[in-house]
Amino acid sequence: MSNSLRTVANCGLFLAILDLIHALSTFGFYCYELIIHYRCHWNHGIRWCQYYLNDTNHSLRVNIGIGEGVVCIFFAxxxxxAFCRYNPWVAWLWLIKALAVIGINAYFIGVWMVQRSRYYHSLWNPKNYNQDEIFLMAGIGLTAIELLIMFIFFCVSGAFTYKVKRQQVPTMESDI
Structure with missing residues (x-):
């Protein structure tokens, strides 16, 4: 494989498309969970369901997750x-989104793990409502994928920035 600017930019485009798929899956998952939240299937009724969802931070996570999905689609x-226009400065702005997503997911994973370790949900019947596992596994999965994309992003963007500066490709910021 050659080390040309076009090859590095195409690799970055592939990475950006993977990030777009990640963003769409995040948005889709939390929209699905929003629909599930309003179709409570507990025997105790909707008031008990709303108490459970608010008490476990699932409702808050769903609302933040939908916003996270929209912001991730924009940043992708x-x-x-940025990779199509050969603009490395805009490409590096993506890192802000990645760190924010990892921070949000790490916070909620941490809260749910602490609640689990304290037997916080011992009164909930897992046969009736097993959302803790779904949210925990989704959070861990989305965070792991974001970390993988971010690691590859560092390699690709570093090479991309180097190639753009070395070849002096005119960008939208230049004074031509």
Whole structure:
């Protein structure tokens, strides 16, 4: 494989498309969970369900997750544009989104793990409502994928920045 700027930019575009798929899956998962939240299937009724969802932070996580999905779609689109326009400064702005997503997911995973270790949900019947496992596994999975994309992003963006600066490709910021 050659080390040309176009090859590095195409690799970055592939990475940005993977990030877009990650963003769409995040948005889709939390939208699905929002629908599930309003179709409570507990025997105790909707008031008991709403108490459970608010008490476990699932409702808060669903609301933040939908916003996270929208913001991630926007940043993935910006990353695609940055690699198409050969603009490394805009590409590096994607890192802010990645760190924010990892921080949000790490916070909620930490809270749910602490609650689990304290037997916080011992009164909930797992046969009736097993959302803790779903949210925990989704959070761990989404965080692991984001960390993998971020690691690859560092390699690709470093090479991309080096190639752009070395070849002096005109960007939208230049004074031509």
């Amino acid at each position: 689109s910006v990353l695609i544009a």
